[in-house]
Amino acid sequence: MEPRTTELDPRYSDPKAGALPWHQAQERLAAAEMFWLTTVRPDGRPHVTPLIAVWSAGALHFCTGPDERKARNLAENPEVVLTTGSGRFDEGTDLVVEGAAERVTDETRLRALAAAYEEKYGAEWRFEVRDGTFVGDGGPAVVFAVAPRTAFGFAKGDPFGQTRWRF
Template sequence: MDPQAELDPRYSSEGAAAPAWPDVQALLLEAELFWISTVRPDGRPHVTPLPAVWADDALHFCTGPEERKARNLERNPNVVLTTGTNIWDKGYDLVVEGEAARVSDDDRLRALADAWERKYGSFWHFEVRDGCFHHGAGNALVFEVAPRTVFGFGKGEPFSQTRWRFG
């Protein structure tokens, strides 16, 4: 069942309408770059860009086990992923809030590896073994973020702010 959209009139132009959830999912599916925000052990934020794949109603990303974001997620799984454009009056920005959960089932990882390569090309080819993606000499942990809340920001007339809540 699709989440209910709540258009916030305080931040939306008159006549603005909330996009249908399937249209938002299409934006998540097509977006090539996301910014991930995690929390360091001392409470400071950490933000970095990365590719992500929308599959099975969740965003998926990968990271090396020693990278800052992986170490942050060990202590605090709360995460925000954002995507959109850096243009003021064009496009649509999305903010996905949720908890990152490790994906380690090799069959599921193979399906995600295929999705990565279809979306990003052969540079992002991963082998799967031992619950990880493998690429060259390194390995990567894979995480799933099922949305808890998604915010959408329509830019340009009509401007809009929409919230979708899950679960």
């Protein structure tokens, strides 16, 4: 999926900065090991948790136990934000993906995602696919896909820059 628009925000960017191409952002999303997921509790308060995810078919994919707080939040409100980055002020690129989390239940797609998890994170993250879920040592896990509606890239260092992609 390609963005409808890519724009550098001059308010938050050095005059030397250029917009980050989407393909570079996708490469960073695919390589990132750790993400922070923000969901909304039923009472409107935010809930943030770290998790692992894989980039596949134009979306970030993550899994969670069906009774975990994030799964319960998503049952009420699918709107999420996923963030990743270097954690440093002066280097790297932080990425923010906004969108709606959609449950993935197609077993062919789930098998491909299970293989992607194992390839990226190792045999410790091996899942079987059963009844529209991942099944691992921790029991069943529901899988969600978040295709970006809007994404931001924050280049840090020299030059600083903020790119926004709209889909």
